[in-house]
Amino acid sequence: MKRVYIAIGIALFIKMLLIPNPAADGSDLSIVQSVVQDSGVPNAVSGILFRNRLYDTIFEVIVFTIAIMGARYLLANEKPSNQIYQFSDQSSIVLARLGATITALVSIELAIRGHLSPGGGFAAGVAGGTAIGLIAITSSSQLMEGVYKHWRAATWEKISVLIFLVLSAITLAGIELPYGELGSLFSGGVIPLLNILVAIKVALGSWAAILIFIRYRGLL
Amino acid sequence: MNIIFMNVILIAMILALLIPIVEVCKDNNVWQKMLALSSISSKTTMMIFIVSVLRDDWMIGVVAVIILSVGNAGFMLMAHIMKRMRNA
């Protein structure tokens, strides 16, 4: 049986090499230009994600939400790890804090200008999650837990998902905000808002995942 | 002329990148693998820099700067875990 699988895999590779991709014909530039024109943002990737393929993106966000909820659900029965070793040497802490500062700045930049330059909601959210994760591995877990609870991060995560769903439903129904001038910060209709919402959602979601893992399984 | 020169530089860098990859395959010590990881991540970043200069595309250069400055966080975490593994 194993040999059959390997033969099928090799055959698939040969097929990819021999038979050219049928969708590749037609000049790519015109597609990019028409997407930019339709969506009103210079970054065609954001235009496709949040306008042409918005229906797919909704389920991408829902999958991410369910993944975080699943991690929380599966670990809810466990007993919290009783001793958690943190990073204690100064050099690691300084390096992690520096990295956190840079990634936090990158995250904000990508979130608010994701429709103008390469970037967008998911990259911004991952950058924000990295920043929070870097802080979480160097400071005490009670402190992080306290901050998470104090700012009601779980609630904000849910609210951002709900607003995203409502906004994308409105967009899918055909109602669009005015595009504005192509290339300026406030342009592209609803796309910058969706970018920021996805960024908040992904950052808070990865924060929750890291917190859950550290609380129930320890760090080092 | 200049572009051919840059290409030769890049090919040489790819060959240099193969050294730690071979090292990873051959050596079974986890610290040797960590060294190879650090070597590979620095080398790939340098290659991104060269390509960004070659193409005059500073967006790629910014990505390289970010990878170079914060990319070592995971390395640090892994090193701490390996160290505790050895002690335990």
Next chain:
Amino acid sequence: MTDSYIYIISVLLPLAACMVLFQVNPYHALVIRGILGAIAAMIYAIWGAADVALTEALVGTMLAITLYAIAVRSSMVMRVGVLTEELQEIDENILKDDRVHNLFGQLITDLRKVFQNYYMRIELIFYQDIKELDQALIDREIHTTCVRSSSLEPDNLDETETQPYQTKTRVKRLYNIMKNELSSSKTMLTYFSETKPEEKH
């Protein structure tokens, strides 16, 4: 052909992926996953996708590594519960290095050797008395208990001569591994089946 280097670089990605795939040691695989992330970020950047490269670099260096590292570290471990009196014995033996009294140290070394083949490590957790130890085994805090037979049944002396320790585990797979590979005759192996079938996990 000015961009011939792109094709050479692209071959590196499946190469690194195969290296992760064929690596059996989870810690080594973790390191090679980092290498795969670095190479993937470089390829995305060279193909011109700056945002994908940035995302891959951040995920590959921080988020994925953290989650994988915590998962591997916390699951590839056998927690062995022992009594605190063994701790004193270990301390004494470090001072004396006596062959006869170093049975416990030898037993733990043997266990480590067996589980090294499975890339698992042994973590010793100390408890005050037998009752706490058994409760911890039932509460799933530990996987295995390892106690001196004499502290379980003080009257049964001839048994304790040949097998001075009793090892009890609640995980069937660990029991099988130990039964097949632990050659040391210093311990008696028992499988402790949990008597709560209604509890789903």
